[in-house]
Amino acid sequence: MSCAIKFDHVRKTFADRTFLTGGVKNFILNGFQFSKYANNHLVLDDISFEIPHGSTVGFVGRNGAGKSTLLGLIAGIMKPDSGRIDVDGRVSSLLELGAGFHPDLSGRENIELYGVVLGFSRAEIRRRLDSIIDFAELAEHIETPIRFYSSGMLARLGFSVVSQLDPEILLVDEVLAVGDYQFQAKCSEVIKRFRADGGTIVLVSHSAGDIVNLCDQAFFIENHRIVASGDPAEVMAKYQPAAG
Numbered sequence: 376m377s378c379a380i381k382f383d384h385v386r387k388t389f390a391d392r393t394f395l396t397g398g399v400k401n402f403i404l405n406g407f408q409f410s411k412y413a414n415n416h417l418v419l420d421d422i423s424f425e426i427p428h429g430s431t432v433g434f435v436g437r438n439g440a441g442k443s444t445l446l447g448l449i450a451g452i453m454k455p456d457s458g459r460i461d462v463d464g465r466v467s468s469l470l471e472l473g474a475g476f477h478p479d480l481s482g483r484e485n486i487e488l489y490g491v492v493l494g495f496s497r498a499e500i501r502r503r504l505d506s507i508i509d510f511a512e513l514a515e516h517i518e519t520p521i522r523f524y525s526s527g528m529l530a531r532l533g534f535s536v537v538s539q540l541d542p543e544i545l546l547v548d549e550v551l552a553v554g555d556y557q558f559q560a561k562c563s564e565v566i567k568r569f570r571a572d573g574g575t576i577v578l579v580s581h582s583a584g585d586i587v588n589l590c591d592q593a594f595f596i597e598n599h600r601i602v603a604s605g606d607p608a609e610v611m612a613k614y615q616p617a618a619g
């Protein structure tokens with residue numbers, strides 16, 4: 376495939392949450408309004424784009440616009456209702472901080488587990504273990520079960536595993552907003568290096584700075600669709616008044 380990621384008229388809905396989370400009492404009380412529950416909740420509609428190999432793109436949009444859902448579709452952990460998605464390359468994702476980690480296992484065990492999930496052999500993971508631990512700055516706590524980690528420590532661990540295991544396509548969901556300034560700077564450095572090495576990055580961020588400084592191209596999602604795309608500064612100029 377000539378590009379790393381291609382979406383062709385993709386549509387994604389979820390079963391209405393009210394039905395799933397409202398409980399039996401609510402369902403009975405509101406049962407007569409059954410049509411309210413029968414509808415699926417539209418998140419993304421008619422989404423088409425192509426991301427070339429080696430480019431860094433950013434997706435922006437208000438809370439709930441569907442950005443994380445889009446990353447989930449790229450990662451293959453969700454399926455579209457209709458349309459076609461093609462992905463060419465090994466995808467590594469940080470969709471939710473610490474997602475995929477096991478709370479009762481230590482930092483070290485989670486690194487090994489995550490590496491296996493990403494398709495690496497145990498020997499490969501062991502070879503990179505020290506650099507992963509060093510990058511995360513977690514040497515002192517690496518034998519501690521991660522349920523004792525702060526959200527910043529989990530973010531460092533997750534980002535470190537994903538970045539040190541050399542994915543071909545890296546999905547980054549708001550991870551740059553977590554952790555202290557120094558760690559954020561380090562993450563930005565990794566992204567820049569990964570970019571320079573020809574990796575493809577899809578970034579979700581509310582930060583105009585990240586989008587403009589790191590991305591070759593940006594997409595603005597509103598009302599389920601892509602309403603602006605192209606030069607990151609121009610897209611941010613359209614997004615920010617709308618978000619303000």
Ligand SMILES: Nc1ncnc2c1ncn2[C@@H]1O[C@H](COP(=O)(O)OP(=O)(O)OP(=O)(O)O)[C@@H](O)[C@H]1O
Nearest residue numbers: 389390392418436437438439440441442443444445
């Ligand atoms: N697994 C799910 N089941 C049902 N609804 C979901 C699910 N995941 C997301 N949604 C809904 O889909 C919509 C889009 O959510 P998503 O997390 O993709 O938005 P987002 O743009 O990433 O938001 P934010 O900026 O707040 O992270 C929301 O209305 C959300 O409630």
